[in-house]
Amino acid sequence: MRVAACRPPDRTCTQPPGILFSSQWLTTMSDSCPISTSRLANDVARLIHDGFAEFHDTFRRITRRAGERFRERDWHGLHDDARERMHVRESVLQTLLVQVRGTLGPRLHSRLAWAGVKAVFSGMIQQRDDWEIAETFYNSVTRRVFATVGVDAEIEFVHTDYPSSPTPAPDVPFRRYEAESTAALVRAALTDHQELGLNAAALVRGAASVAERIAADPVVSRCPEPVRAAEFAKCIFYRGEHAYLVGRFRICDRTVPLVLCMAHDRRGPRVDAVLLDEDDVSLLFSYTRSYFLADIERPSDVAEFLLTLIPRKRIAEIYISLGYNKHGKTELYRNALRHLADSTDEYQLAPGQRGMVMVVFTMPSYPVVFKVIRDEFDYPKDCTRASVIDRYRLVFEHDRAGRLMDAQEYDFLVLDRRRFSDELLDELHDKAGSGISYVDDRVVIKHCYAERRVTPLNVYLQEADQADAQRAVLDYGQAIKDLAMTNLFPGDLLLKNFGVTRNERVVFYDYDEVCLLTDCNFRRIPPARSIDDEMAAEPWFGVxxxxxxxxxxxxxxxxPPQLRDLLVERHGELFDPAYWNALKEQLAAGALFHVPPYGEDRRLATPLARTLAPARTDRWSPQLTAPTT
Incomplete structure (x- = not known):
């Protein structure tokens, strides 16, 4: 049946029951009576709004499983949920784009129509608590429709339509607890989160140990009064094999973070550690960690709450840590626009050795690097462009263990050509020219990755004093072990592929050779059969x-020899195939290892905690790296 607004009296324009905004129904309108642009704008805006609602409802439904996974110690299920949640957005977008294309038909690329869609959509989301996430979702639709080079403020949300929340908050995102003593205060907070499954003994013991740590904190110990009030976020933050109650308290006119780190082993849930330092909490929400699963009603309110604990974090990094990585990418772009408007320095090649696979550039005043895949790779690299992209996707989905940089992917990134140094423009033209074009005074980068800038480890070691260099080399060895425990092998262990963060933590950022450890075949070098074998340019054995x-x-x-000897002394097992094969065997059998985002000194010294094997050690042994089951 063909339905139109100018239909005969015996026909109806009512959509068939049970079908919500079907593009098939909308396109059955009579060619002689086309749908108006305003009607199309309303229909398409509703499609996108409903698509977003489906995405975010599914996102939150998967997130809510985390509590049960923690109580049941279903770590494999929790890891699977984290991966599944990453793909919900793309799955919804694929279906939605088919509907949008069918609805708009020949007007799919009409900017007038899309300007109307944006205006209607903006009005629809002003009653939503997740309006900022909705704006970014809308942008994902327009950029796929137009394959936009750069951005277009007429048809997408380059800047938000709502600098402050358009809806009044029904409540604050935290609960406040008050008590006569610090221990009673912590007990109240733990009691209020019984979904964690703590028994009475673990609750009392944990509260007492936390209170003891708080009293010993340098800030608290200088104040005459104990801590009698605190505020904790209503949502619980789950990741890996831990859950976190994230809060704060005020004392002596200072805001102090208070994070209770919960673990769950065969003896039951318990408070494993307490974090009271901004740097510790910053590492917890680091760009080198996998995303949290936290069921959040109003993301903007929770992000603002977290900023009071870690004020040096950019809002983009906080959204990314909460699993809203696409909106974090939006905030990162907006932050870059503001910085460009307030600065004058140029983009230039990043310090350190030139990459064999990527051209890497940065701006001295902005702590981000941009990585563009080269047209051809230097010898001995034998990877392809497709394999490099696949490896970045592997890292995106994997447990990053605090050792892998989060990389945000951009297509058709447009930057001001006048802000590029001549050396950088020449390098991009010579090494990555197929992915670079110029439109007037703009440089268009077809595809690139953006990462937080760190100091390359080889550069750091050249500039550091002896103590810092030794510490960095030891952490380099531990970084390789941490990655191995998550079933990742870096492939290329050269120092230039690792970096040192602001918190002096060694991380890995060059992913073109990264692979699953279980896919590797770790071997000893066979003994030479003769002097000729030893002197030969090629190996005397098959590889x-x-x-x-x-x-x-x-x-x-x-x-240098001194640092090399230190690495061999403390991490010598890294050079022994037996270490790698033993770990590979456990991983292949389904073992899951977890690298906590805090050190041993942050763990509570309860009798229970003292009986547990350390989560990290400088000397490897099978007993100390037994899998968590």
Missing amino acids: GPADVFPEEFVHFLGL
Whole structure:
């Protein structure tokens, strides 16, 4: 049946029951009586709004499973949920785009129509508590429709329509607790979160230990009064094998973070650690960590609450840590626009050795690097553009263990050509020219990654004093172990592929050779059969594409002898195939290892905690790295 507004009296314009905004129904309108642009704008805006609602409802439904996963110690299920949640957005967008294209038909690329869609959509979301996430979702639709080069403020939300929340908050995002003593205060907070499953003994013991740590804190110990009030976010933050109650308290005119880190082993849930320092909480919400699963009613309110604990974090990083990585990317872009307007320095090649796979550039006054895949890779790299992109996706979905940089992917990024140094423009033209174009005074980058800037480890070691250099080399060894425990092998262990963060933590950021550890074949170098074998330019034994020879690592790292000897002394097992094969065997059997985002000194010294094996150690042994089951 063909339905139109100018239909005969015996026909109806009512959509068939049970079908919500069907693009098929909308396109059955008579060609002689086309739908008006305003009607199309309303219909398409409703489609996008309903698509967003489906996405965010599914996102939150998956997130809410985390509590049960924690109580049941279903760590594999929790990891699977985290991966599943990452793909919900794209799945919804694919279906939605089919509907949008069918509805708009020949007017799909009409900017007039899309300007109307944006205006209607903006009005629809002003009653939503997740309006800012909705704006970013809308942008994902327009950018796929137009394959936009740069941004267009007429048809997408380059800047938000609502600098402050358009809806009044029904309540604050935290609960306030008051008590006569600090221990009673913590007990009240833990009691209020019984979904964590703490029994009475663990609750009392944990509260007493937390109170003891709070009293010993340098800030608190200088104040005459104990801590008798605190505020905790209503949502629980889950990640890996831990849950976190994230809060704060005021004392002596200072705001102090208060994070209770919950663990759950065979003995039951317990408070494992307490974080009272901004740097510790910053590491918890680091761009080197996987995303939290936290069921949040109003993301903007929770983000603002977290900013009071970690004020040096950018709002983009907080959204990303909460799993809203696409909106974090939007905030990162908006932040970059503001910085460009307030600065004059140029984009230039990033310090350190030139990459064999990427052209990397940065702006001295802005702590972000942009990475563009080269047209051809230097020898001996044998990867392809497609394989590099696949490896970045692997890292995106994987447990990053606090050692892998979060990389935000951009398509058709437009930057002011006048802000590029001549050296950088020449490098981009010569090494990555197929992905670079110029429109007037703009540079258009077809595809790139943006990461937080860190100091390359080889550069850091050249500039550091002896103590800092030793600490960095030891953390470099631990970083490799932490990645191995999550079933990742960096592939290329050269120092230039690692960096040092503001918190002096070593991280890995060059992913073109990263792979699953269980896909590697770790071997010993066979003994030479003769002097001729030893002197030969080629190996005297067969080498497969997945073969790795740990004994060779130490010879090409380029460390000064003193630092090399220290690394071998403290992390010598890294150069032994037996270490890698033992770990590979456990991982292949389904073992899950977890690298806590805090050190041993932050764990509570309860009798229960003292009986647990350390989560990290400088010397590897199978007993100390037994899997969590």
